[in-house]
Amino acid sequence: MLLPAASFSPCAHLCAFIFVAGPYSQALGQEVWYTGIEARGQAEVIGERGNLPLPWVLEFLRHRLALGDAGQLILLKVLDPLADECYGDLYFELHEQKQEVYVVTHVDQQAWPDGRGAIQLGFDPAIRARYTTNEAFKLAYGVAVSDYEKVRRAIDDLLDHKKREQGIALDQPIAACQLRLWMNELAQDAEYKALVDREKILKQVMDGFVALHPLAVGDVVAVPRLVPHALQHGVRVVEFQTPVYERKILSFGQKVLTQKHWDTAAALNLVDMDSALLVPPTVLCHSDALQVQRIVNFEDFEVRRIRLCGEYTLEFDHYCLLMVLEGEVGIHSLAGCTRLANGDVTLIVADVFPHQIESSSGLLLQAIPRVA
Known part of the structure; x- marks a missing residue:
């Protein structure tokens, strides 16, 4: 990840990432936060005279972003668990409110020599x-x-x-x-x-009761509510999720540090046994110069994957989050131009038009909220 070095502009607000120890492990995995705000830390936005705490920026832009009572953005972070078979796997957990999508960006070759990692997702149909x-x-x-x-x-x-x-x-x-x-x-x-x-x-x-799905770089996993899941060791993902902090832990191969109990019985009373899993992306546009896929379509937000060789006008209301996975991308509007490199994230406000992006060879993710 590269720390962005651009000015705080009225149309594109560059997010400064912070490293946070993962809450899920007795050992030391990590998360990389771009829009996270909680007791363990809070993300920041890059300004001309230094970084600003993200809550300050959100309060200033609250009405322009249409954040509502919750006052939070779609949560964007990178999960980077240890590449250790014993100590790198995450909780096997489910969520009642939170929905999340993972995009695989790296699989550790020592942990997974064939380049395919894994996620525990739901239960094994054969069992x-x-x-x-x-x-x-x-x-x-x-x-x-x-x-x-x-x-x-x-x-x-x-x-x-x-x-x-x-x-x-x-x-x-x-x-x-x-x-x-x-x-x-x-x-x-x-x-x-x-x-x-x-x-x-x-x-x-x-x-043995749990379904284990293989994952390679570029794969997408949408995790609906009430579906138990656990990202496995050595698989790094970009994660977009509903900005709520709740979970029910069914099991874990280490001591849980964040609570004194597991929630197995309560979770099994709620679990969705029949959700469709690993749904393929929806192709919205496909040409030599532009490919746009909707990789997840939850009721409160959607995420698109865009591969660009040329120019493209972003479509959204209120705001969107943009993350560059490959190449360099320029964002152009009447307010000016912002350049993004690999690993950069920006918050774009919808009321400064147009939202033109350009790249000679860029791959990026766009998260768009649905505001009632």
């Missing part, structure tokens, strides 16, 4: 077919999670004891190399070896 009803399947999965959670918590208690011995706060993330060292110590201890071995077996049983 579901062994059960006469959804309720019977959910009951069996719930038992598998419960069995694993008991062993998981026993191991986490042992790891917490090691934290206390070294004066480390129990809610503080630990580097994966340190966790691996501690787990090796437990595995070599005759008292705990059986526990460590049982954890591996029960995790395989639990994960």
